[in-house]
Amino acid sequence: MQSPVGIRDVAQRAGVSPGTVSNVLNRPEKVSAETRAKVEAAVRELGFVRHGSASTLRAGHSKTIGLSVIDIGNPFFTDVTAGVEEVASELGYAVILCNSAGSRTKEERNLLVLAEQRVRGVLITPSDEDPTRLDRLRERGISVVLVDHPAHRPDQCSVAVNxxxxxxxxxxxxxxxxxxxxxxxxxxxxxxxxxxxxxxxxxxxxxxxxxxxxxxxxxxxxxxxxxxxxxxxxxxxxxxxxxxxxxxxxxxxxxxxxxxxxxxxxxxxxxxxxxxxxxxxxxxxxxxxxPTHQLGRVATELLLDECDHPGTHAHQQIMFQPELVVRESTR
Structure with missing residues (x-):
């Protein structure tokens, strides 16, 4: 079996030091555009894949967010998830989807797993009104945004429909x-x-x-x-x-x-x-x-803004208005 490609292999191919490769991967602003181009070309040619767990340990979090819904079988949440994934992908994040099935016990287990995975933040449609478990996430430094559920406090972002x-x-x-x-x-x-x-x-x-x-x-x-x-x-x-x-x-x-x-x-x-x-x-x-797709998009934008700009982020409680669609089943 062929050994995995490492940073030293990339450095040798690009004609730079391993430290320079590390800077390109983690602090690209410290490297000239010409050198970045050489390293990136070597990465593509060799098929190098960075070791995610190591960078997660250094940063204290991963490039993932969690999404907890109460009914994964409901197409409403499928559309919300599509909006979430769209924004997350644009910003270089992956999404871990969890289904609580409306069970607080299952929801708490899911949130514990997300915390263990060092997710950057959590989007959640909570199974009940008790904020305790969400407060525990925030105490761990994990941002939380409520989806399809209004927040009743000024220090919490939410996106909901009236x-x-x-x-x-x-x-x-x-x-x-x-x-x-x-x-x-x-x-x-x-x-x-x-x-x-x-x-x-x-x-x-x-x-x-x-x-x-x-x-x-x-x-x-x-x-x-x-x-x-x-x-x-x-x-x-x-x-x-x-x-x-x-x-x-x-x-x-x-x-x-x-x-x-x-x-x-x-x-x-x-x-x-x-x-x-x-x-x-x-x-x-x-x-x-x-507006299901928009719910997912806006919630994700709020979450990642809070993650990336904690000092300047302004909490928002956004409430969309629903719309009547008339078809054959009503007079």
Missing amino acids: DIVGGTTAVNHLRAGGATSIGYVTGPLTIRQCIDRRTGAERALGGAVPLRVTEMPAMTPRAGQEAAAKMIAEGELPDAIFCANDLLALGVLRGLMHAGIRVPEDVALIGYDDIDFVAASAVSLSSIRQ
Whole structure:
């Protein structure tokens, strides 16, 4: 087996000292453009790969960031991740993706692994409101930015969408279409997004009629189909159903159609997130659109600015506004 190419091999090929090669790799501003070009050419010709762990030990951190999400199977987070990776790649960082599945225990294990890997910073959609574990990361010198979750403190960056406005917008649209009774199919009401979307829906109703809430243990198409079956079994269906995300809405749509209930003629239906699938469903779904890709990009820009410029970085709590997208499932 051929021995790996080392700094001495690169130095010999470029006709410079090993120290000069080290400077090109770690402190290029100390080396003339002509010498940098020779060393970089030698690196390419020999296929030299620097030893990442050694540079990590010297710097105290790696050229990686962590991203912790609560549901890796949700296309919403796929789009957020694409935005994160895009900015990270532009700035020479790699991304370690972790899935908490909404479990605090699993999330804490993931954060410990990220800390052990000496990540530069962490982007996280937290599984609950307790900031303790995130404070521990910051005490280790690891920057943290909240994604799809507002910060409630001035020394914390966050990027989120106003889900109360989103819930209000969804129900106002259903009422404008003639709905007088409205159901809300949601995941666990321990999840901040589910709570805020319910709050917005109730705000739109203004106490005139109650919001009929069906809480499910997950936010998946299967859970949505089970929710539809449960609502049908309970008796009279509402005129319209608002779902806390599009995956639930797709399941509700399937459950209603299997029971011979027409959408939107019998029951209007709206989801949340505007993932790609909903425009191509059997009845294209109306939805509340979130700027998912932009969430990932802006959050990463904030995180790396905090990492690279701790002395001048200004913490920001950015709140985007959602957008109504009307399709065939509502009147």
